[in-house]
Amino acid sequence: MSRFVPADRDTAYLLSPSVDEWLPADHLARFVVEVIEQLDLSELTGQYAGRGSAVLLGLLIYGYANGMHSSRKIERATYDSVAFRYVAANTHPDHDTLATFRRRFLKEVESLFVQVLMLAREMKLLKLGHIALDGTKIQANASKHKALSWAHANKIEAQLRQEVQQLLALTESSDRSAIPDGMEVPAENIKRLHVLRAM
Template structure:
């Protein structure tokens, strides 16, 4: 959640009118969307339900419960900005974590050779994921 404080949310914050009822803060919607993506909850209705059922979502959303329409509208309205924010999150995480390395010890495993990724296939998947972001 603290990572959202480092993101540039000015476009989303400035896009709301100063009149009318108070909207949900964009930071809360962004952090809940990012957390949902990280935990495999992608759909607006599932995200809205998770805010009622899941302690972690309730904590992230400060126990507020925007409905699925609010979530879907926010995602649709700020889709390009969300892609940029997600990239910012990855860059911040990379800067904080730096290089992560593991030992080179080889251990015999019972993994299926058909399900293991080749280096080339892993690179293709990486390019595909970058294209989706």
Template sequence: MSSFIPFDRSQPYLLPPDLKSWLPADDMAHFIVAAVERVPMSAFCVPVRTGGRAQYHPRLMLALLIFSYANGLFSSRRIERATYRDIGVRFVAANLHPDHDTIATFRRTNRTAIEAAFAQVLLLARETGLLRLGVVSIDGTKIDADASKYRSVRYDRIRALREQLAVDIAKLMDQAEHADATDSDPQALPEALARRETLKAKLDEACARLEADAKAQAEAARPAYEKKKAVYDAKTGRRGRAPKPPDDEPPPDRQISLTDPDSRLMRRSDAHEFRQAYNAQAVVCAEGSQLIVTTDVVATSADAPSFASTVLSMENTIGLPKTVLADTGYASGQAVRDLRKKGIDPLVAIGRPCARRPYDFRPPPENREPRRITGPWRLAMKKKLETTKAGNVYRLRKQTVEPVFGIIKSIMGFRRFSLRSLAKVTTEWTLVALAYNCKRMARLQAA
């Protein structure tokens, strides 16, 4: 006959339990609490109150967010519920239970504190010898925005809808005046009128944003146009086609989301569907620790425009690396020159030597010739990567940065942002990277 350990759920405690004793000594919660204590109070955004109920301590709130994100809890309501149900969350929250509104507000308004905690964790990793800034890898991943792609509207459709709504609103206003004159039901028309006015206001805002972006892009492109035009005007004889001036009006097919205007329609590759998403960037240590050393978020599917700025942002935090590894999506001559000016050696893949699998199920493309490489810097980079030394270093890229995205998406479960607008999404991505680093350092220290 089997013997079982006796249990009694109604057994009362003579003394209150020590939650710390219910967690293993190497649990990640202890590391997060210690790391957050290093964040200065000046980094937090604390509202000034002259009376009323006392506030939760900002270090407690930050530790609660980091621990929750590291364990796959991203919703403020789920975090609030976990303060009652989860032992680890309850320990980090010191047996307190902040409501979901307080958690969401703290997450939105404390970007400086989250960035300071991110830097402190990296400094702690360097002090313990876990982080070395010799070789780093950079890559980007598409993460869904808190918006539906079906709320994305084209510029030409916005203009047509605005005209239609203006006519409908005028008709409803006439009906409302007639209803007032005949003393009929005053509750029927205002609701329909309010819905249309709200939609028209959103369309007006989206249209103005698209037009402002187009004008900004035209102003940025105007110096290059003036230079080309001067060269064209100086030619004699057969001149060819004149350079086209930049257009300050959005193209008809330019789209914008009415829910999150900063997000964009983008896809991972030609084989994937379009999603309303952001392009989240991460630079990862390629010398064993696999810690994220800096982050960025861009609202474009292209990686190259943010290549140099993302890497150089490390200069004011933990210092610049010696070598950076990047795939072919980061191939930009200007970015390579900017990095080399700072003493960084970029290794960027040129072309795709094996774009298709050896036994691909899809039929091969017809009459597709490989793209010719003509740029001098591209030819030099390609020749450099063919050497044994550079090739061995570059192989570290896919085995360092890509597993990090796999852990964040599959293990932590972060596949969709909870906040809207580029600034708030950037804060949340930094929080995700901070939670990952804490998770990773706790594992490295326990090993």
């Protein structure tokens, strides 16, 4: 006799599920959302009518921190990943919206991303997703003093800014390529599935 638990994908929830409940308390996505809520986004909200700018910024920063440079892949992740759904507040911004937002507010996105990285470094996080903050890419402070000098803090910020600029350049080249992300099922295969189910 088999002891496998039968899979039931058709039973509906009694209450609507909350994406918040599916994400661990110490997850990077929560950190990104909480930090962005504390940032001054007035330059974005003033020009973007305040609708969704924090969500779009959060998706870009969380995506880039996890090595996801393509706006198409970030859009797809809002459907496939619980963490991206959490950052997107269970919405699914279009890849064109993400790319246009990034291009329109490139300097602001760069500046805010550097602020997130600086805060992560101050909180002694070793990594922010795939971005190392432990001295692997950024020189560590080996000073005997606990406080950073102003010059050293500016040097660290300049290094982070340079890395963010390189990351954003890589993102732009990813968005300009016409290669599909490979996650979509061709329409003729979907029709075949419906025919098979009808049989």
